Amino acid sequence: MTLYAKINADFSENFIGYSALAIIASTCVGSIAIMATLLNGNAPIQMFLVFLSVVVCSAHNAAILTVQKPKLVLDLLITSLIINSAIIIGNGLS
Helix, strand or coil, X not given: XXXXXXXXXXXXXXXXXXXXXXXXXXXXXXXXXXXXXXXXXXXXXXXXXXXXXXXXXXXXXXXXXXXXXXHHHHHHHHHHHHHHHHHHHHHHHC
């Protein structure tokens, strides 16, 4: 059994509790990504990165609020965390 399959099974079993933690994690990492982006200015590329961060965080939060399948919520959480982490790292290097 792969790590993803184990996480998915545990996430599905305890969906309500993990959903609350996932909203906090996604929103906090997204807000840090937006702050890091805006510290570098407000050119069109920075506005695109802010837009991208808001879209992935909102998609994840909307999936939880509309009670989508746990696998979709987990996939959106992973996507949100990866994209926002990449934005933070990218802004840290520039």
